[in-house]
Amino acid sequence: MSEVLLRVEDLRVAFPVYGGVLQRIVGRLPAVDGVHLTIYRQETLGLVGESGSGKTTIGRALVGILPATTPDALIQGRAWFYASNLEEPVDLLQLFSRRGHRRYSRPLQLQYRRRIQMVFQDPFSSLNPRLSVEQIIAEPLQIHFPELSRAEIRDRIGWLLEKVGLQPDDGIRYPHEFSGGQRQRIGLARALATHPDLVICDEPVSALDVSIQAQVINLMEDLQEEFGMAYLFIAHDLSVVHHISKRIAVMYLGHLVEVGPADAVYFTPKHPYTQALISAVPIAKPGYRRERIPLRGEVPSLLHKPSGCPFHPRCPRAQPDCAEHLPQLEEKAPGHWVACPYAD
Ligand SMILES: Nc1ncnc2c1ncn2[C@@H]1O[C@H](COP(=O)(O)OP(=O)(O)OP(=O)(O)O)[C@@H](O)[C@H]1O
Ligand code: SF4
Ligand SMILES: [Mg+2]
Numbered sequence: 001m002s003e004v005l006l007r008v009e010d011l012r013v014a015f016p017v018y019g020g021v022l023q024r025i026v027g028r029l030p031a032v033d034g035v036h037l038t039i040y041r042q043e044t045l046g047l048v049g050e051s052g053s054g055k056t057t058i059g060r061a062l063v064g065i066l067p068a069t070t071p072d073a074l075i076q077g078r079a080w081f082y083a084s085n086l087e088e089p090v091d092l093l094q095l096f097s098r099r100g101h102r103r104y105s106r107p108l109q110l111q112y113r114r115r116i117q118m119v120f121q122d123p124f125s126s127l128n129p130r131l132s133v134e135q136i137i138a139e140p141l142q143i144h145f146p147e148l149s150r151a152e153i154r155d156r157i158g159w160l161l162e163k164v165g166l167q168p169d170d171g172i173r174y175p176h177e178f179s180g181g182q183r184q185r186i187g188l189a190r191a192l193a194t195h196p197d198l199v200i201c202d203e204p205v206s207a208l209d210v211s212i213q214a215q216v217i218n219l220m221e222d223l224q225e226e227f228g229m230a231y232l233f234i235a236h237d238l239s240v241v242h243h244i245s246k247r248i249a250v251m252y253l254g255h256l257v258e259v260g261p262a263d264a265v266y267f268t269p270k271h272p273y274t275q276a277l278i279s280a281v282p283i284a285k286p287g288y289r290r291e292r293i294p295l296r297g298e299v300p301s302l303l304h305k306p307s308g309c310p311f312h313p314r315c316p317r318a319q320p321d322c323a324e325h326l327p328q329l330e331e332k333a334p335g336h337w338v339a340c341p342y343a344d
Contacts, residue, residue, distance in 0.1 A: 002040035004082060005197055005230050006062070011035040011077035011093075013057050015070060017303065025072060029302045031057045033254035035077075036329065039198065041084075044224065044231040046245030046262065048238060048277070050299055053251040055234045059200040062232075063118045064096025071098075083115040084197050092116070114144040114194035119187045121203035126187060127175040133161070133186055134171035140193045160189040163226070165219060181212035185219065192227060200232045205240065217244055238281045242266040247335075250274045253302065253310040256329065260336030270332055270343040273311045309340070317342050 011032055019026035032054040039045050047055050060066050066073050079092040090112050094100050100109075120126035127136055137157045141148060148156070158168030164185040175183055184204060191199050204220070205213040217240065224231065235241050241248060242262050249259040250271065258271040267285075269275045272293075279293040296314045300306055306313050312322040319342060329337040 002043065004038055005041045006037075006039040006082070006092075007078075007080045007089075008035060008037040008039075008058075008062075009078040009080070011037070011058065011061060011079065012074070013054070013061050013066065013076075014074040016072040027303065028074065030254050030305065031302060032061065033305075035251075035254075035256050037249060037256060037259070039230050039232060041082075041197070042224070042228050042230055043246045044233050044244050046241035046248040047232060047234045047251065048236070048241050048248060049251030050277070051236075052253075052299060052302070054254040055251055056202055058251075059118060059202050059232065059234060062092055063116055063200060064092065064113070065118075067096060067098050081112065081116065081198075083112055085115065086111055110144060114140070115197045117191035117194060117196040117199050119184070119191050119199060119201045119204050121206050124175075124180070124183065124207075127183060127190075129175050132172055132174055133157075133166075133178075136175070136186065137161075137171070137190050137193055140190060144194045156193070157189075160193055163192070163223065164189045179212075180208050181216055184208065184216050188220070188223065192223065192229075195227070196229050198230045198232065200234070202234045203236065204233070206236060213240065220244065238266065238278060250277070253299065253305060255310055255326075255339065257311065257339045258337065259329070260333070260338075264333065264336050268344075270336065270338045271340050272315050272317050272343070276316070 012034060013032040014028040014030050016025040017027035017029055018024065035058065049055055061075055062079055066075060075093055077093060080089040081092045082089045095104055095109060095112055134157055137160060138153055141153050141156060157171050161168050161170055166182065166185055178186065205216050208216060221244065233241060233244055245262045247260060248262050248265040250257050252273050258265060258269065258274045265274060266278060269278050276293040276295045279290055283290065293316065300313065308323040308325050309327050312318045315322065327339040327341055329339045332338045332343060
């Protein structure tokens with residue numbers, strides 16, 4: 001069995017809804033609602049689901065961005081992270097919480113922080129346009145390796161740029177001088193600078209042309225081979241996710257509805273939602289044919305989330321009791337978990 005890198009237990013993120021003249025909190029949006037998830041060392045776990053299902057929120061909660069960007073968000077649960085440089089696992093949600101800043105010493109926080117990095121969809125806005133590439137990559141190096149001299153940092157930047165397929169002297173240029181694909185390479189170099197165990201990639205290739213997408217995906221696979229980190233790969237494009245992932249997890253309205261080996265989820269999905277989602281993807285596999293299952297209606301609003309199984313108003317196989325009980329993930333085949341009692 002592979003070694004566990006991250007074990008997420010019952011993660012819940014509820015965003016505030018403001019109302020009234022005083023803009024008080026009048027409600028909560030359950031964007032992530034009781035997610036259990038394990039990521040193994042050096043694997044790629046794909047995370048898919050329609051827009052608004054909570055994928056980005058999971059990524060942002062794990063890297064600790066949420067407490068700063070949305071201070072009123074309620075974040076609950078555990079996310080045990082087994083960093084390779086430290087013996088004890090730490091709960092990332094505690095560590096990155098506002099209370100965690102007082103509870104954990106700064107050096108200890110940095111020890112964990114450097115082991116988990118994020119690459120964003122939009123390389124245009126995620127790279128500071130006023131900094132040169134060298135300054136962008138130097139930032140994490142200076143924070144996490146203060147013992148490095150300026151010359152050593154420059155050497156390391158050149159080495160990282162080469163690793164991601166750029167020229168060492170590209171460092172003196174600015175983000176706007178690069179294409180989208182090259183910018184995503186810069187984002188990868190910055191993420192790799194701290195030798196992370198886990199890189200959370202939020203739609204890393206969605207903004208790129210198809211031919212460039214393939215180059216960046218190949219590069220990500222090569223880098224994983226060489227550096228040995230795990231990816232949480234968030235994307236809409238199921239064929240890309242299937243290509244890169246060892247396992248795939250499927251989200252619907254803040255819930256994880258299916259998780260299993262990539263081939264099993266892609267070719268023989270068991271949850272009615274995954275079946276509908278995947279039936280829309282054309283497959284080039286000899287002798288393989290699948291029927292299109294139309295998804296009825298729109299994704300309901302999180303503010304009026306359906307009771308019981310959140311998919312029941314759209315589910316072609318819904319039974320009368322589906323509106324009453326929230327199905328839990330059950331292991332239907334080795335390593336293949338599905339949250340539906342009526343699944344195949
Ligand atoms: N800072 C925030 N404040 C309030 N609501 C938010 C915030 N961030 C996200 N949401 C809401 O939480 C839900 C989940 O959003 P999230 O961005 O995680 O979805 P997603 O699966 O990444 O979607 P997409 O595929 O479109 O990127 C959405 O309804 C979104 O509107
Ligand atoms: S629990 Fe019921 S509504 Fe939900 S996916 Fe299964 S059959 Fe459909
Ligand atoms: Mg998103």
